[in-house]
Amino acid sequence: MTDHDAVAVEDFRPTFLAKTTMAREAADAAIGATKKALVEMGRKHGRDVRLVHPARTTMDCARCGARTKHALPLSERTYTCAACGAVSPRDKNSARVMLVRAGLNPDGVEGTRPPGALPLEAA
Ligand SMILES: [Zn+2]
Structure with a gap:
């Protein structure tokens, strides 16, 4: 029955797309959870953990x-x-x-804001 085949294809496709999207979301969530765990672990130990984009640090x-x-x-x-x-x-x-990207002063001088840092009120 041709109609049935057509329906089956239509039904299959969205399911497949949903699955890949879910897989992608799961991967994103896993990365997010890892970051969250790192930040929480840092907080627990009294550390100030900051996420930094690692690109082009050598440039x-x-x-x-x-x-x-x-x-x-x-x-x-x-x-x-x-x-x-x-x-x-x-x-x-x-x-x-x-x-510097993390907003820390590598020279350890306290009380100085990194260049471009917004005051808390404006953030
Ligand atoms: Zn320079």
């Missing part, structure tokens, strides 16, 4: 925030900023960029 200058046009080749162990002339070991620069 940004930790001192002035300038971004190089090209990522450093892996063989290049030293970050040299063309904008402000800062020279630091690649890993150290990346780590500082992460701290």
